[in-house]
Amino acid sequence: MNVRSRNHVKVTGRTGAPAVVLAHGFGCDQNMWRLVVPELERDFTVVLFDHVGAGNSELSAWSRDRYASLDGYVDDVLELCAELDLGPITFVGHSVSAMMGVLAAARRPEAFAGLVLLAPSPCFVDDPATGYRGGFSAEDIDELLESLDANYLGWSGTMGPVIVGNPDRPELGEELTNSFCRTDPEIARVFARVTFLSDNRADLASVTVPTLVAQCSNDAIAPPEVGAFIHAQIPGSRLVTLNATGHCPQLAAPEETAAAIAAFAGASR
Numbered sequence: 001m002n003v004r005s006r007n008h009v010k011v012t013g014r015t016g017a018p019a020v021v022l023a024h025g026f027g028c029d030q031n032m033w034r035l036v037v038p039e040l041e042r043d044f045t046v047v048l049f050d051h052v053g054a055g056n057s058e059l060s061a062w063s064r065d066r067y068a069s070l071d072g073y074v075d076d077v078l079e080l081c082a083e084l085d086l087g088p089i090t091f092v093g094h095s096v097s098a099m100m101g102v103l104a105a106a107r108r109p110e111a112f113a114g115l116v117l118l119a120p121s122p123c124f125v126d127d128p129a130t131g132y133r134g135g136f137s138a139e140d141i142d143e144l145l146e147s148l149d150a151n152y153l154g155w156s157g158t159m160g161p162v163i164v165g166n167p168d169r170p171e172l173g174e175e176l177t178n179s180f181c182r183t184d185p186e187i188a189r190v191f192a193r194v195t196f197l198s199d200n201r202a203d204l205a206s207v208t209v210p211t212l213v214a215q216c217s218n219d220a221i222a223p224p225e226v227g228a229f230i231h232a233q234i235p236g237s238r239l240v241t242l243n244a245t246g247h248c249p250q251l252a253a254p255e256e257t258a259a260a261i262a263a264f265a266g267a268s269r
Helices: 070-084 096-107 138-150 152-164 170-181 185-197 201-206 224-233 254-267
Strands: 010-013 019-023 045-048 089-094 112-118 211-218 238-245
Touching: 019 070, 019 096, 070 096, 089 096, 089 254, 096 112, 096 201, 112 254, 138 152, 138 185, 152 170, 152 185, 201 224, 211 224, 211 254, 224 238, 238 254
Parallel strands: 019 045, 019 089, 089 112, 112 211, 211 238
Antiparallel strands: 010 045
16 A cells, blocks of 8 residues: 555655654644644655544554554554655654654664654553653543543543643644544544553663653643653653643644754754
8 A cells, every 4th residue: 555645645845855754643633733834844844644544544554453552553654754765854753653753763763863752651551669650540541441432522522622731722622622523433442542551661762863852841641750751761862841731732832842843853963
């Protein structure tokens, strides 16, 4: 299957400039990046794509077996890099896509000039035995997934505003809710388990490419301790706390988010 159509790939910006690949998180699609793209395309080749099962990707390419773990998504990212042949890229992964970037860069470091891990989490579940705080107890995650299974549309309406934060800007929560609702419920259920049950803490130390950990100042999904943990585990990484609140800074604070990406991507060359 053609990678470009499978993942609804769009390439914009400056031809021949360093490439920045933007990867969306759970329940979203490439449209979530629309506010940062104009800031980036002046200086970079910008690549947008939809994960299989999201947006305008080819739904026929989705299978439960391939996408029951992050590995299927990582395979897609590496296939996309090979297909576009833009040289070492800066991969910007939002939320769960941050860990896709970690795994892809560990597998093929030569394909990456750098990683931007935006509002990342290697594990959402607290681990009292090690003192790790992911932000949720195991019971919280079980309840979240049971609610999603029972009433996906209702879950979307409740969780969209929580994830985005910014209660004074309800249009942001509404946008994420609508994005969730456009996702096939079966695909969403599988991807939710991949997102909220994966534990990639042990994979962080294998990253050897320049990495920026960009966390939000107040994020109900990924608390500050998570960013500090990732920063400590990835050798030589940089940690920046954006003034943005919520879990979707590309919507809540696009100029600040784009500036952080551009500064890092430019410096990584």
